[in-house]
Amino acid sequence: MNGTSQMDGTSYVSQCAVPPGSSFVYNFKADQAGTYWYHSHEKSQYPDGLRGMMVISDPEDPYKAQYDQEIVISISDWYHGQMPDLLLKFDQPDNRMRDITPDSNLINDTVGAKFEVVPERTYLVRLANIGGFVGQYFWIQNHAMTLLAEDEAKEDATANFPIVSRMDTGSFSSHVPWPKNLDAVAWLTYDTEADFPDPDVLEDKESAYALDDMALEPLDKQPLLEPVDRTLAIDIDMKTQEDGIIHWLFNTISYRTPTLPSLFAALATGPEATDPKSFERSTQTFVMEHGQIIEVTMNNKHMWKHPLHLHGHNFQVTKRTKGLVETTPEGRAPMRRDTINVNGHGWVAFRFRADNPGVWLLHCHMEWHAHSGLKATFVEAPLQLQQRLRLSNVSATLDPSKACDPGRVQVISSIEESVGVFDGTDGLTRHAYLHPTPLLIAVIALICSLGLICAYLWRRSAGTQEGIYSRVPMVDIEENDKPNAAEPP
Ligand SMILES: [Cu+2]
Numbered sequence: 425m426n427g428t429s430q431m432d433g434t435s436y437v438s439q440c441a442v443p444p445g446s447s448f449v450y451n452f453k454a455d456q457a458g459t460y461w462y463h464s465h466e467k468s469q470y471p472d473g474l475r476g477m478m479v480i481s482d483p484e485d486p487y488k489a490q491y492d493q494e495i496v497i498s499i500s501d502w503y504h505g506q507m508p509d510l511l512l513k514f515d516q517p518d519n520r521m522r523d524i525t526p527d528s529n530l531i532n533d534t535v536g537a538k539f540e541v542v543p544e545r546t547y548l549v550r551l552a553n554i555g556g557f558v559g560q561y562f563w564i565q566n567h568a569m570t571l572l573a574e575d576e577a578k579e580d581a582t583a584n585f586p587i588v589s590r591m592d593t594g595s596f597s598s599h600v601p602w603p604k605n606l607d608a609v610a611w612l613t614y615d616t617e618a619d620f621p622d623p624d625v626l627e628d629k630e631s632a633y634a635l636d637d638m639a640l641e642p643l644d645k646q647p648l649l650e651p652v653d654r655t656l657a658i659d660i661d662m663k664t665q666e667d668g669i670i671h672w673l674f675n676t677i678s679y680r681t682p683t684l685p686s687l688f689a690a691l692a693t694g695p696e697a698t699d700p701k702s703f704e705r706s707t708q709t710f711v712m713e714h715g716q717i718i719e720v721t722m723n724n725k726h727m728w729k730h731p732l733h734l735h736g737h738n739f740q741v742t743k744r745t746k747g748l749v750e751t752t753p754e755g756r757a758p759m760r761r762d763t764i765n766v767n768g769h770g771w772v773a774f775r776f777r778a779d780n781p782g783v784w785l786l787h788c789h790m791e792w793h794a795h796s797g798l799k800a801t802f803v804e805a806p807l808q809l810q811q812r813l814r815l816s817n818v819s820a821t822l823d824p825s826k827a828c829d830p831g832r833v834q835v836i837s838s839i840e841e842s843v844g845v846f847d848g849t850d851g852l853t854r855h856a857y858l859h860p861t862p863l864l865i866a867v868i869a870l871i872c873s874l875g876l877i878c879a880y881l882w883r884r885s886a887g888t889q890e891g892i893y894s895r896v897p898m899v900d901i902e903e904n905d906k907p908n909a910a911e912p913p
Pocket residue numbers: 729730731788789790793794798
């Protein structure tokens with residue numbers, strides 16, 4: 425999303441929400457190869473299904489020669505209720521921040537998926553957790569997996585092997601019932617006629633074998649960014665707010681959706697956009713200067729893990745603690761991520777260069793926590809941003825309550841080459857989407873009209889010649905249904 429903050433898709437951060445019956449064209453340059461997923465960033469909609477995986481292929485994939493085929497796998501927790509109802513239950517004063525635990529666990533949005541494979545071939549597995557809440561441990565039974573490298577297992581080609589994704593119980597409060605079944609199971613399928621065995625029973629200690637992502641090193645070996653120009657210390661905390669409900673907070677602020685999208689505020693306020701006070705306080709806005717190296721330290725004051733996600737950057741993770749153990753890259757180039765798990769009562773530190781002018785969210789990717797306020801806004805290089813983007817109607821932002829009325833304000837890119845040639849209209853488009861209801865009514869009306877015309881023509885033809893149905897003997901049902909007078913009562 426470098427250079428196209430207005431296409432980031434975060435409602436009331438980079439755009440207005442897309443109203444029913446409208447469409448929004450996301451126009452951006454897919455120049456960052458990898459395995460991603462997309463999802464709604466409005467009203468906790470994505471755990472109900474408004475999400476999917478997105479693969480950006482690399483024409484110069486350095487591992488291309490090392491695998492034969494790709495398998496794309498999503499894993500996700502799943503709720504039998506829908507989010508609007510679950511949020512009502514969640515937002516109760518007597519709910520002491522007990523996250524609602526999922527009912528089920530899915531691989532590729534189903535139970536018992538089968539991935540057919542051929543012996544001796546090597547597969548690249550692209551894996552993403554697209555769930556709303558729980559972290560997962562993933563393994564394929566009897567198969568060694570190497571991250572972005574060859575799978576060297578030689579297994580029985582007449583058997584099938586369980587693929588397991590297990591919910592990380594470190595996400596759950598001990599005060600709520602845990603899901604009955606933590607595992608999602610699919611099968612690596614060599615032979616569709618053979619058995620599909622249950623996975624081996626493992627004690628819940630598999631996390632000891634899990635990959636420590638701090639040990640990863642990026643291929644480009646980007647050196648540690650230094651010196652740090654600015655340090656942000658952010659505590660993860662929770663506290664009862666004025667609505668009587670316990671909310672999550674970054675430092676002392678629980679994020680509330682602003683009336684005016686923060687990007688609109690950054691573009692409408694001129695030089696004052698460098699002042700955090702130009703943004704609604706509840707958006708917890710940090711303003712960064714162009715090119716600064718920022719180090720963010722996030723300190724978890726509670727016992728649960730949080731997957732912290734920053735939009736607009738792949739940051740270098742420089743430290744993470746677990747208990748009393750502190751892990752650093754130790755002489756390697758630091759791994760780069762856009763999401764990092766912070767452990768219970770632990771902390772993480774990450775760095776990035778503020779070279780992507782835009783308005784970007786930092787938030788926990790557990791939807792209960794994000795919904796409950798665990799979000800902050802990074803306004804990055806607003807003066808440079810104002811040179812790239814402008815508003816179609818600045819004065820319309822003076823009444824924030826109306827700024828998101830349909831058609832009122834558009835964000836316009838000043839540098840078209842940032843996204844190349846595009847022959848459509850990007851951004852919010854009114855009535856571009858044909859709603860299915862009027863379409864359905866039109867089709868039904870057409871069918872009914874044709875039916876009436878046919879019936880009329882048939883009746884006319886029946887009057888002039890003997891139709892086939894005229895030979896069917898007519899039965900007077902009422903007469904036949906009368907009791908037979910000869911039978912005794
Ligand atoms: Cu969280």
